[in-house]
Amino acid sequence: MAFAAFSNxxxxxxxxxxxxxGPVVLALLAPGLIYLMLFFMTPLxxxxxxxxxxxxxxxxxxxxxxxxxxxxxxxxxxxxxPQIMRSFGYAFAATVFALIISYPVAxxxxxxxxxxxxTQRLMLTLVIAPFFISFLLRTIAWKQLLSDDSGFVNILHxxxxxAPTQFFLGTDAAVIFGLTYNFIPFMTLPLFTxxxxxxxxxxxxxxxxxxNPRHIFTRVTLPLSMPGIISGTxxxxxxxxxxxxxxxxxxxxxxxxxxxxxxxxxxxxxxxxYPSASAMSVLLMGVILALVTLYVRRSGTEDLL
Amino acid sequence: MAENTKVxxxxxxxxxxxxxxxxxxxxxxxxxxxxxxxxxxxLGPSGCGKTTTLRIVAGLETxxxxxxxxxxxxxxxxxxxxxxxxxxxxxxxxxPHMTVLENIEFGLRQRKISDYQKLAKDxxxxxxxxxxxxxxxxxxxxxxxxxxxxxxxxxxRPSLLLLDEPLGALDxxxxxxxxxxxxxxxxxxxxxxxxxxHDQEEAMDMADIVAxxxxxxxxxxxxxxxxxxxxxxxxxxxxxxxxxxxxxxVVEKNPTSVSIEVGGNKITVAKKRAEKHTGKIAIxxxxxxxxxxxxxxxxxxxxxxxxxxxxxxxxxTGVSNxxxxxxxxxxxxxxxxxxxxxxPETELGAKVWVSWKIEHSYGLADLPxxxxxx
Numbered sequence: 001m002a003f004a005a006f007s008n009x010x011x012x013x014x015x016x017x018x019x020x021x022g023p024v025v026l027a028l029l030a031p032g033l034i035y036l037m038l039f040f041m042t043p044l045x046x047x048x049x050x051x052x053x054x055x056x057x058x059x060x061x062x063x064x065x066x067x068x069x070x071x072x073x074x075x076x077x078x079x080x081x082p083q084i085m086r087s088f089g090y091a092f093a094a095t096v097f098a099l100i101i102s103y104p105v106a107x108x109x110x111x112x113x114x115x116x117x118x119t120q121r122l123m124l125t126l127v128i129a130p131f132f133i134s135f136l137l138r139t140i141a142w143k144q145l146l147s148d149d150s151g152f153v154n155i156l157h158x159x160x161x162x163a164p165t166q167f168f169l170g171t172d173a174a175v176i177f178g179l180t181y182n183f184i185p186f187m188t189l190p191l192f193t194x195x196x197x198x199x200x201x202x203x204x205x206x207x208x209x210x211x212n213p214r215h216i217f218t219r220v221t222l223p224l225s226m227p228g229i230i231s232g233t234x235x236x237x238x239x240x241x242x243x244x245x246x247x248x249x250x251x252x253x254x255x256x257x258x259x260x261x262x263x264x265x266x267x268x269x270x271x272x273x274y275p276s277a278s279a280m281s282v283l284l285m286g287v288i289l290a291l292v293t294l295y296v297r298r299s300g301t302e303d304l305l
Numbered sequence: 306m307a308e309n310t311k312v313x314x315x316x317x318x319x320x321x322x323x324x325x326x327x328x329x330x331x332x333x334x335x336x337x338x339x340x341x342x343x344x345x346x347x348l349g350p351s352g353c354g355k356t357t358t359l360r361i362v363a364g365l366e367t368x369x370x371x372x373x374x375x376x377x378x379x380x381x382x383x384x385x386x387x388x389x390x391x392x393x394x395x396x397x398x399x400x401p402h403m404t405v406l407e408n409i410e411f412g413l414r415q416r417k418i419s420d421y422q423k424l425a426k427d428x429x430x431x432x433x434x435x436x437x438x439x440x441x442x443x444x445x446x447x448x449x450x451x452x453x454x455x456x457x458x459x460x461x462r463p464s465l466l467l468l469d470e471p472l473g474a475l476d477x478x479x480x481x482x483x484x485x486x487x488x489x490x491x492x493x494x495x496x497x498x499x500x501x502x503h504d505q506e507e508a509m510d511m512a513d514i515v516a517x518x519x520x521x522x523x524x525x526x527x528x529x530x531x532x533x534x535x536x537x538x539x540x541x542x543x544x545x546x547x548x549x550x551x552x553x554x555v556v557e558k559n560p561t562s563v564s565i566e567v568g569g570n571k572i573t574v575a576k577k578r579a580e581k582h583t584g585k586i587a588i589x590x591x592x593x594x595x596x597x598x599x600x601x602x603x604x605x606x607x608x609x610x611x612x613x614x615x616x617x618x619x620x621x622t623g624v625s626n627x628x629x630x631x632x633x634x635x636x637x638x639x640x641x642x643x644x645x646x647x648x649p650e651t652e653l654g655a656k657v658w659v660s661w662k663i664e665h666s667y668g669l670a671d672l673p674x675x676x677x678x679x
Contacts, residue, residue, distance in 0.1 A: 205398035
């Protein structure tokens with residue numbers, strides 16, 4: 001693309017002009033290319049190589065040799081199937097919750113507050129405000145707030161939602177809550193960017209053409225905001241599927257809530273099983289890539305504006 | 306179009322409608338009645354309240370007070386989607402995520418009309434765009450989008466079709482063409498059209514009745530030729546076409562006419578063509594009704610002669626020449642002379658007299674802005 005843009009104004013010129021523009025383009029692209037080679041391609045290749053290693057015959061812990069051992073993949077796929085399923089289940093649930101919570105907020109800020117730009121900016125800042133504090137600290141704070149002797153759990157006990165022997169921390173609900181909370185801004189911002197540009201005259205046209213408010217939403221507003229919904233769900237689903245903080249027992253989870261990220265962390269840092277951790281990472285990447293491709297195809301983004 | 310699609314529109318009535326926005330009044334106790342089947346134009350400068358009127362009729366704006374009736378039924382409190390009204394929006398407001406045909410089908414499908422596909426195709430062929438049904442609106446030109454917007458509204462056979470300056474974004478040639486098509490479609494389908502515009506030529510050209518609005522009120526309403534021939538206020542006189550206005554005290558009155566004196570000249574208006582017969586009044590005449598002469602003309606008593614003055618500007622506009630003549634103590638007079646190749650040998654600075662028939666004078670009810678009341 002970049003090359004075409006530089007050369008297409010003089011397509012019939014001799015090659016000397018093309019050669020002249022070549023170095024400029026390369027120079028402009030170089031920082032990005034070098035960055036990607038060093039910090040994306042190299043670790044990726046190293047990861048794939050590690051994922052195919054076999055244990056050292058000496059049996060020493062943490063020693064492996066280069067091999068083409070595909071059985072690593074089969075092992076992790078079988079051994080960690082519950083964690084894999086849980087990861088995508090959590091990611092799906094948290095993405096849906098984030099969408100349900102974010103859409104009205106983004107609509108309110110992006111559409112209803114248009115006539116008050118100052119309030120609009122303020123509300124938007126509030127959406128981003130949690131980022132000013134490290135998300136580890138925020139998650140630990142939630143751990144305190146939701147702890148077994150917290151007011152929140154007391155209320156759940158007194159209301160009978162939880163039995164006296166049940167608690168909130170360490171449950172699926174707690175992890176999904178934490179994931180939703182931590183990734184909501186990634187959903188709200190793309191939705192806001194999209195809804196900010198929503199042409200309200202189209203909504204008026206809808207009501208003029210006999211659509212009631214519900215139909216205006218489903219037939220006009222929602223289809224028009226699909227690009228925002230798709231980028232928002234991708235920006236939340238992908239990192240959530242790989243998250244290892246919220247589900248960790250040090251934060252909101254327990255041994256029963258571990259996700260792929262948790263297992264990668266454990267294999268890599270505690271069990272020193274590098275091939276297993278790498279194979280799991282590659283597997284996670286592959287599954288996410290497949291799911292995202294399917295999702296984008298199905299939702300027909302190329303068809304939208 | 307199938308024969309049974311010709312339906313009668315309904316009449317629209319606004320009773321005492323008022324709309325206040327923070328800081329100003331957009332509509333000031335407006336009363337309006339548009340008979341069924343008419344092409345009605347609301348004409349006025351921007352900010353006069355014409356678009357607010359249209360939005361109140363469509364239900365997109367709630368009046369502060371007053372009633373809106375369509376076909377005798379009070380719809381003041383109905384939601385927009387409950388009203389038998391469709392709008393062609395100034396921005397067209399076509400749905401970008403739907404094809405042209407889906408846009409046209411939208412209203413029909415909302416009302417669960419079973420043969421929506423056929424009706425939509427018929428509407429598309431009415432505006433001569435059958436070949437573009439599968440395109441997206443943004444792939445069409447402005448004129449084509451305008452026609453899709455028209456088809457999308459018309460296909461619903463509303464009792465009342467609202468047009469919000471839909472031709473504003475088109476170039477002159479296309480606008481002319483669309484004006485003719487729109488008028489033909491209105492005659493064909495027989496609906497009531499309420500057309501909002503600031504283009505006086507467009508209003509006069511298309512509408513059966515024109516209402517001229519100013520500052521949230523209707524200044525004058527009537528057939529275009531009546532409004533043009535006999536404007537009743539200075540605003541209408543100036544907004545609808547051009548006019549020469551003379552202001553003076555009434556000096557002579559007889560049973561059939563009223564005369565004022567301006568800079569030593571007597572200017573007369575037939576009594577039945579004057580709104581006011583005493584005190585300081587304004588008398589006007591249209592520029593094309595005025596002649597000029599290089600010597601003082603001897604004309605019969607039914608003419609007014611004013612002069613002498615000096616030609617200070619000549620403009621060639623194609624079909625006519627526009628002369629600006631400055632007459633001492635009277636002011637500037639504009640004269641349109643048809644460009645038939647034999648206009649008198651006039652040059653800038655020539656000394657001339659102007660004349661017109663008394664029957665072409667009209668007397669206004671008010672004085673132009675900035676004139677001291679006597």
